[in-house]
Amino acid sequence: MAEAHWYVVHTYSGYENKVKANIDKTIENRHLEDQILEVRVPMQDVVELKNGAKKTVSKKMFPGYVLINMIMNDDTWYVVRNTRGVTGFVGPGSKPVPLTEQEMRPLGIRAESVQVDFAEGDAVVVTGGVWKDTVGVIQSMNQSKQSVTINVELFGRETPVEISFADVRLSK
Numbered sequence: 001m002a003e004a005h006w007y008v009v010h011t012y013s014g015y016e017n018k019v020k021a022n023i024d025k026t027i028e029n030r031h032l033e034d035q036i037l038e039v040r041v042p043m044q045d046v047v048e049l050k051n052g053a054k055k056t057v058s059k060k061m062f063p064g065y066v067l068i069n070m071i072m073n074d075d076t077w078y079v080v081r082n083t084r085g086v087t088g089f090v091g092p093g094s095k096p097v098p099l100t101e102q103e104m105r106p107l108g109i110r111a112e113s114v115q116v117d118f119a120e121g122d123a124v125v126v127t128g129g130v131w132k133d134t135v136g137v138i139q140s141m142n143q144s145k146q147s148v149t150i151n152v153e154l155f156g157r158e159t160p161v162e163i164s165f166a167d168v169r170l171s172k
Contacts, residue, residue, distance in 0.1 A: 004037050004071045005098030007080075008090040013064045015085035016041045020066055022083050035076050037145055038069040042107055065090070067107070072096060116141075116165050123171035124150060126163055135171055136161070 011019045020039045027036045042061040047054055066086075070076050077096070080086060089096035118124055120141060126134045136150030139160060146165045151158040 004069055006067055006069050006104055007072070007096045007098055008062075009066045009068055009080060010087045010090055011064055011066055011085050012087065016060060016064070016066050019083055019085040022085065023066075023068070023080060026079055026083065030079065032076065032079065033145075034142070035073070036068065036070040036079070040067045040069075042067060061107075067099075072098075118148075118168070118170050124148070124168040125171045126150075126167055127169055128167040129163065131161060131163065 009019070020041050023036070023039045027033055027039075043058045044061050045056050046059050048057050049055075068080060070080070077089075081088065088094070091097035118138060120138050122138050123135060124138060126132055126136070131152060134150075134152050136152050138148045138150055140149045142148070142162075145162075147162050148165065148168060149160050149162050150168075152161050153159070
């Protein structure tokens, strides 16, 4: 299987969040979760001084751009390129160029993966989030998204839930 990389997509100015929402919905509708892993609009906190009062505001780091972690193929290229508000990928012509490690480091995006001490079939306890203190058995693991899928009981039924590696530990 091909490896996922971060790509930069150019959007109409002011449409960054709308593009992110549209791509997220398309990923869900077309079941591309294993090919388009993450869509980000990088934000930074800025202190503004208005009428003598300091106020911290989140602003877009790169207005007009969205970052996407994806496996580049014809399907994913088509989905992203034909999303309303997207003008194209950053790169020469129509060929997208992935970001390098040096370009990603200042953005706070880490490429390293978490080493875990559990596997499919192991019982785990959720340590954070909505499902905190829930015990479940790992049904599947997704290394690229750094998450596990466990079954939890919801309204008397077993329901699969995806949880980050950081939010689970082995059950004793």
